[in-house]
Amino acid sequence: MKLFMKILGITILIAIAVGFYYRLTDDVLTGDRIIGIAVLASAFILMPVFLYVRWRGKKLKDYTLSEDNLKKMRENGID
Numbered sequence: 001m002k003l004f005m006k007i008l009g010i011t012i013l014i015a016i017a018v019g020f021y022y023r024l025t026d027d028v029l030t031g032d033r034i035i036g037i038a039v040l041a042s043a044f045i046l047m048p049v050f051l052y053v054r055w056r057g058k059k060l061k062d063y064t065l066s067e068d069n070l071k072k073m074r075e076n077g078i079d
Contacts, residue, residue, distance in 0.1 A: 001049070008046050008049070015035075015037065016034075019031045019038060
């Protein structure tokens with residue numbers, strides 16, 4: 001899964017670079033389309049995969065600000 005993320009991230013960066021290259025060579029519409037597709041892919045494919053990989057096996061309860069966690073913080077002297 002991490003290899004997939006790396007390959008996808010590099011592919012998106014290359015697509016953005018190619019899009020800017022097309023914009024510089026007077027083909028603005030094609031460049032904008034390539035950049036737009038790359039940004040959409042990073043937002044709707046890369047980001048959810050990244051979040052899934054990073055949060056896998058972790059409990060969300062440990063990271064929320066609940067009454068139990070506030071009590072633990074006060075006991076440890078963290079205000």
